[in-house]
Amino acid sequence: MLIPTEQPAPAPRTTAGADAAEWAVRERIAEVERLLGDPADDANPLGRRALLDADSQGRALLGADARGRPLPGAAVLAAGGIAAETVPVPLGGRLERTDRLVRVARALFRRSASLGVGQVVGPLLAALPVWAAGTARQRRWTADLLLGGGTLAVAPRELEHGDCFVHGGIEAVPGADGILLDGRKPAVAGAARADALVVFARTAPGEGARSHSVLLTETASLPGDRFARRPARQGLGLRACEVGGVEFHACRLPAGALLGQVGDGDELALGSYQFARAVVPGMVLGGGDTALRTAVWHAGEQAPGGDPAAIPPQQRAVLARVFANLLVCDCLTLVAGRALHLLPGPSSVAAAVTGYVVPRLLRDSVYDLSAVLGARFHCDEGPYGVFRAFLRDLPLTGLGHVGGTACQSALVPQLPELARRSWLRDGPPPWELFETGGALPPLDVGRPALRAAGDPLAAALDGIGRSLGAGGDRRGGPQTELCLLRELTDGLTGELRRLREELSELPADDTAALADPRVQALADRYALVAAGAACLGVWYRHRDTADSFLAGPAWLVEALMGLSHRLGLPLPKREVPTAERVVREILDRYHSGRSYDLYGDRPCPDLP
Known part of the structure; x- marks a missing residue:
C-alpha cells in the first residue's frame, strides 16, 4: 500500500540547490539553441534549408570537405562543445544526469533527427562500453578524443x-x-x-x-x-x-x-541498450515538439483572421490529444531516466516500457498531426519539409536493440515473476522518481541489473489509486475533475489486476513466451498501464507546486483518457472541458516559445 491514510504522505519536494541546477540546464538549452541559430535563415549552416538540402542530397551534414576540413555545421557544433554532453563529468564532460542529457539533446532533434542521432545518440552508444568497462587509460583517451573534436563509432x-x-x-x-x-x-x-x-x-x-x-x-x-x-x-x-x-x-x-x-560483450551490449532505451526516446521527443508546433502554426495560419484561437474544433481535439501523448511520453522518459540514478535494479522494466511505448505513441501522434496539415503535408519546403523528414526518420531513431521488438523481448520474461511477487504488493517507490527536478545520486554508467526485483510503476498506480479512492485528497483540482481521474485510475488498476491473474499462470523465464501472441498482447497492455502509472506519479508529486498546468488534473485526465481508449477500457463521461484547458496551454506555449514537454523550456525556434 503506497499512500494509506495511516501512512504519512510523501515528503515535501526539496528545493535546496534545485533552482540553481534547473537554471543551469535551461541556460545550456538556450545556449545550444543560440548555437544552432535561426532555423529560417538560409545562410545558417544548421538552418532549415541546409538541413533539408543535406537530407535530399543524401550527403553528410557534419563530415569534412575534400581537404579534410570540417563542414561549417560541424565546426559550429564542435565549437559549442556538443560532444561534451556524452562524456562523464569526472572526465571533463557534462554527462552527469540523464534528464539534463535528454533535454539538451532535444534541441538537436527539434531541428533534425539526423542531427540528434549523429551528434549525441551515435557517440553515446559508442562510448557507453568504454565508460562501463574501460580502464582509466582507455576512458581518458576516449574522453580526450571526443572533447577534442574527434569522432567515435x-x-x-x-x-x-x-x-x-x-x-x-x-x-x-x-x-x-x-x-x-x-x-x-x-x-x-x-x-x-x-x-x-x-x-x-x-x-x-x-x-x-x-x-x-x-x-x-x-x-x-x-x-x-x-x-x-x-x-x-x-x-x-x-x-x-x-x-x-x-x-x-x-x-x-x-x-x-x-x-x-574476454566474453564481456553481451553484458556490455545489453547494459548499453538498457541505458539507451531509457534516454534516447526522450531525446527524440524534440522532433515531436517541432511537429506539434508546426501543426499549431499551420492551423492558425488557416484559421479566420490567422488567429490560432479560431482553430476548428476537430483540429483542436487532435492538437489536445497529441500534446497529451507527448506528456505521456515525457513522463515515461522522466521515470526511466531517473530510475537509472535512484533504482538501478528495477530500472530495466521502466527502460523497456519507455523504449516500447514512446516510439509508438510518437509515431501515431505525428501521423495524426499530418491530417491537420492537409494537402500541405506533401510540401517539401520550410516547416513542412522538416515535418515530413521527421516522420520518415522516426522509425530509424530506434534502430536495432533500442527498437520495439527488442524492448518487448526484454520485458516479457520479467512480467510473470513481477506479477506474482511485486504487483499490488510492493511498498512505495521513492517519490523523487517522478520529479522534474531535484537532486539525484551520481549516475553509474557501469553495468545495470538486467532483471528487476520490483516494479515501482505498478506500486505507484496501486498507492495513488488507493489515495484517490479514499477521497481524502482534494488538492488536485475541482471535484468534477477528480471524479474523472478516480474513475480512470480505477480502470487502470483493474486492468493491472487482470494482468496479474493471467501472467501469474505463466512459468518464469519461459523462452517460448517471447513468440506467444497472447503473452505479447499482455505485455502490450501492461506497457500502457505502466505509462498511465508514470503520468499519475508525475501529477501526484507536482500537485502542490507553482506549475499550475502540471499540478492540475486536466492534462492527466486527457492522458489517461487516451491510454484507456487504447486499452479498450470503458471511458467516463466528460463532466468538464479538460481538452479545452489543454488547448489553451498549447496556444500559450506556442506564443511564448515554450517547449511541449513537462518542463516548458524556452526559447523554442519560431515558425515559419
Missing part, C-alpha cells in the same frame, strides 16, 4: 532478432601477441569519418552469454591492407547520417584494445 553486437540491414559478423582471436580481427559490419553509423571504433566481435563459438568481446581501436593505427571502410549505404531515412561499412582482414590489435574481459 560503434560496430554493434546483433542478437538473433537483429535485422538484415545491420547484419554482419566480426571474429576476434585473442593471443599472446594481441587480438586478430576478421570480418565485416556493413552498417556502422559514422564509419567514414570515425577516428576510433568500438567493435563487438565474436571470441567464442555459439550464442552463449560469453560469446562476444568488445575492443577499442584508433582507426589511424590500423594498416591499410588489413582495414577498410566501405561506402555509405543510402537508406530511406537519416539520410544526412553516414552509414558505411567496415572490414577487417587478419587485422591485429594490441591486447590493450580489449574493454573489460
Whole structure:
C-alpha cells in the first residue's frame, strides 16, 4: 500500500540547490539553441534549408570537405562543445544526469533527427562500453578524443532478432601477441569519418552469454591492407547520417584494445541498450515538439483572421490529444531516466516500457498531426519539409536493440515473476522518481541489473489509486475533475489486476513466451498501464507546486483518457472541458516559445 491514510504522505519536494541546477540546464538549452541559430535563415549552416538540402542530397551534414576540413555545421557544433554532453563529468564532460542529457539533446532533434542521432545518440552508444568497462587509460583517451573534436563509432553486437540491414559478423582471436580481427559490419553509423571504433566481435563459438568481446581501436593505427571502410549505404531515412561499412582482414590489435574481459560483450551490449532505451526516446521527443508546433502554426495560419484561437474544433481535439501523448511520453522518459540514478535494479522494466511505448505513441501522434496539415503535408519546403523528414526518420531513431521488438523481448520474461511477487504488493517507490527536478545520486554508467526485483510503476498506480479512492485528497483540482481521474485510475488498476491473474499462470523465464501472441498482447497492455502509472506519479508529486498546468488534473485526465481508449477500457463521461484547458496551454506555449514537454523550456525556434 503506497499512500494509506495511516501512512504519512510523501515528503515535501526539496528545493535546496534545485533552482540553481534547473537554471543551469535551461541556460545550456538556450545556449545550444543560440548555437544552432535561426532555423529560417538560409545562410545558417544548421538552418532549415541546409538541413533539408543535406537530407535530399543524401550527403553528410557534419563530415569534412575534400581537404579534410570540417563542414561549417560541424565546426559550429564542435565549437559549442556538443560532444561534451556524452562524456562523464569526472572526465571533463557534462554527462552527469540523464534528464539534463535528454533535454539538451532535444534541441538537436527539434531541428533534425539526423542531427540528434549523429551528434549525441551515435557517440553515446559508442562510448557507453568504454565508460562501463574501460580502464582509466582507455576512458581518458576516449574522453580526450571526443572533447577534442574527434569522432567515435560503434560496430554493434546483433542478437538473433537483429535485422538484415545491420547484419554482419566480426571474429576476434585473442593471443599472446594481441587480438586478430576478421570480418565485416556493413552498417556502422559514422564509419567514414570515425577516428576510433568500438567493435563487438565474436571470441567464442555459439550464442552463449560469453560469446562476444568488445575492443577499442584508433582507426589511424590500423594498416591499410588489413582495414577498410566501405561506402555509405543510402537508406530511406537519416539520410544526412553516414552509414558505411567496415572490414577487417587478419587485422591485429594490441591486447590493450580489449574493454573489460574476454566474453564481456553481451553484458556490455545489453547494459548499453538498457541505458539507451531509457534516454534516447526522450531525446527524440524534440522532433515531436517541432511537429506539434508546426501543426499549431499551420492551423492558425488557416484559421479566420490567422488567429490560432479560431482553430476548428476537430483540429483542436487532435492538437489536445497529441500534446497529451507527448506528456505521456515525457513522463515515461522522466521515470526511466531517473530510475537509472535512484533504482538501478528495477530500472530495466521502466527502460523497456519507455523504449516500447514512446516510439509508438510518437509515431501515431505525428501521423495524426499530418491530417491537420492537409494537402500541405506533401510540401517539401520550410516547416513542412522538416515535418515530413521527421516522420520518415522516426522509425530509424530506434534502430536495432533500442527498437520495439527488442524492448518487448526484454520485458516479457520479467512480467510473470513481477506479477506474482511485486504487483499490488510492493511498498512505495521513492517519490523523487517522478520529479522534474531535484537532486539525484551520481549516475553509474557501469553495468545495470538486467532483471528487476520490483516494479515501482505498478506500486505507484496501486498507492495513488488507493489515495484517490479514499477521497481524502482534494488538492488536485475541482471535484468534477477528480471524479474523472478516480474513475480512470480505477480502470487502470483493474486492468493491472487482470494482468496479474493471467501472467501469474505463466512459468518464469519461459523462452517460448517471447513468440506467444497472447503473452505479447499482455505485455502490450501492461506497457500502457505502466505509462498511465508514470503520468499519475508525475501529477501526484507536482500537485502542490507553482506549475499550475502540471499540478492540475486536466492534462492527466486527457492522458489517461487516451491510454484507456487504447486499452479498450470503458471511458467516463466528460463532466468538464479538460481538452479545452489543454488547448489553451498549447496556444500559450506556442506564443511564448515554450517547449511541449513537462518542463516548458524556452526559447523554442519560431515558425515559419
